[in-house]
Amino acid sequence: MARPSPTPAEFTADRIGAVEAAGVEYLPEDARDSGPRNLAAVFLGANLTWTNVVFGAFAILFGLSFWQTVTSMVVGIAVGTLAVLPTAGIGPRTGTNMTVSSGAFFGIRGRFIGSALALAIALGFAAVTVWTSGDAIVAAAHRLLGTPVGDVVHAVAYAAVAALMVTVALYGHATIVAIQKVVVPVVGGLMIVGVFAFAGTFDPGATGGEYALGGFWQTWALSAVLFAAAPISYGPTIGDYTRRISPKRFGDKQICAALAAGMFTGVLLPSLFGAFTALTFVNPTDSYIDDLVAASPAWYVLPIVAISLFGGMSQGVLCVYASGLDLEGLAPRLKRTQTTIITAAVAIALLYVGVFVFDAVESVTAMTVALNAVITPWVAILAIGALRTKAYDPVDLQAFAQGRRGGRYWFTGGWNVAAVVAWLAGATFGMLTVNTTLYVGALADIAAGVDLSTIGSAVLAGAIYLALSRFPSSASRHRIARSGRPNSCDFASARAG
Incomplete structure (x- = not known):
């Protein structure tokens, strides 16, 4: 049977204001109409949102001073950004999103791990974005117009923010990029x-008071992990935008520099704003957003509403768009449009449960750190694979969508055992060492309460992956034995794995 050809360019065109037809299929060179500047704008704009502002305020609420918060912030964001940088070159070479591309390292079926993780992260952060933006709008409306602040009003605000996010996400890549270029200067x-x-x-x-975890270093580490989570959480999303960049016109250094600038600056600025403003509240409560609106000069209340609408939409759109691609x-x-609507509905449901059933602050902190513990080893394996692999087979990466078995990335029954085992070990260690106020892992005291879930999970997964991937899979050895000599796909498969 002949190998399927990549999708023609006319089916993957991308225009502002038009619904993007392309999903996770291969995008040919003619469809690569984006560039590093767009990439920087997307991740700079997407991070100028209340989510990162609130994370900055959380560090103060944990009991850190402003300068202690700044050090944890800079270290955490830098570590998170460096972790995802090597993956920036994957999308331009594979022509598809990151979770499908992960099949080059995890196997055609093993990439389901990445899809599940990406869905969880996208849905979780979409819910957080709607929550923070909706709360800001309700608080601002109450101060300006005297409107009520009950659960019904909050629910309506959340629905309005979510509807705006979903609408833009349905239009797709070109419209998202155009909106981010507006969000950056405005927000x-x-x-x-x-x-x-x-x-x-x-x-x-x-x-903000006593240290949340009883000691400085334990609390500082929790804060740093929280800040690292922002760049790392975008690991599965980066390919949604780099796949539109031509590797023939732009080199890896240009793409990585653009991603680093957008990611680091985008997370740092709102986080600093959150920490700065949190220390201006005379009588802080458990709600940073309510305190911000109450302490704000009257003339700044409308700008808070603008940040809520534009900032909330900018991050939420990335989450909803990514979740739609991952489900597809x-x-x-x-x-893609169908899966986007489905995942958006799930995100809204998660939001209502998190806000109206559980304590929002503790839920967000625990969710963020726990997701970080399982996504970081996955990102580490992709980063190692990206550094060792320059050539990919875009046709074989689409084997699952085309209902095919075998090919360069089939490994052992569709799974690369080395990558899967490494991820499982790293994720398990990460979950066991998480230390938050809501969830404490069984090994949380392994370093006197200092959270090792991010660094430890990445190092462990990376070491195991490097050790196991030195040897070809059993399936590769079987193919070599049958043919009497290795072929290029066998060596490339083993090297990519």
Whole structure:
């Protein structure tokens, strides 16, 4: 049977204001109409949102001072950004999103791990984005117009923010990129103005109280892990945008530099804003957003609404768009628009459960750190694979969607045992060493309470993967034995694995 050819360019065109037809299928060179500047704009704009602002405030609530928070912030964001940088070159070479591309390292069936993780992260962060933006709008409306602040009003605000996110996500890549280019100057500028709005009551020597985990280093590590989670959580999403960049026109250094600039700056600025403003509240409560609106000068309340709408949409759109692509990768018979609607509905349901059933602050912290513990080893394996692999077979990567068995990335029954075992070991260690106020792993005290879930899971998974992938899979050895000599696919498969 002849090998299927990649999707023609006319079916993968991408225009602003038009619904993107392409899903996770291979995008040919003619469809690569994006570039590094777009990549930087996407991840800069997507991070200028209340989610990262609230994370900055969380560190103060944990009991850290402003400068202690800044050090944990810089270290955490830098570690998270460096972790995902090597993966930036995968999408341009595979022409598809990151979870489908992960089949080159995990196997055609092994890539389901990445799809499941990406779905969980996208849905979780979409819910957090709607929660923070909706709360800000309700609080601002109450101060300006005297509207009520009950559960019904919050539910309506959440629905309105979610509807805006889903609408933009349905249009797809070109429209998302165009909106991010508007979000960057608008939201970034409003946050800078906000520093002056709250500067009069800022006290850099104040803290949020006692250390949340009983000691400085334990609490500082929790804060750093929380900040690292933002860049790492985008690991499965990066390919959604790099797949539209031509590797013939742009080199890896250009793509990585653009991603690093957008990611690091995008997470740092709102996080600093959150920590800065949290220390201006005279009588802080458990709700940072409510405190922000209450302490804000009257003239800055409308900018808070603008940040809520534009910032919430910018991050939420990336989450919803990514979740739609990931679900399409699992259910190729569905269209991207259909899977986007399905995953958006699930995200909204998660939001209502998290806000109205559980404590929102503790739920968000625990969810973020726990997801980070299982996604980090997956990202580490992809980063190692990306550094060792320059050539991919885009046709064989689409084997699952085309209902085919075998090929370069089939490994052992569709699974690369080395990568799967390494990820399982890393994720298990990560979950056992998580240390938050809501969930404490069985090995959380292994380093006197300092959270090792991120660094430890990545190092363990990477070491095991490197050790096991030195040897070809059993399936590769069987093919070599039958033919009497190795072929290029056998060596490439073993090297990619």
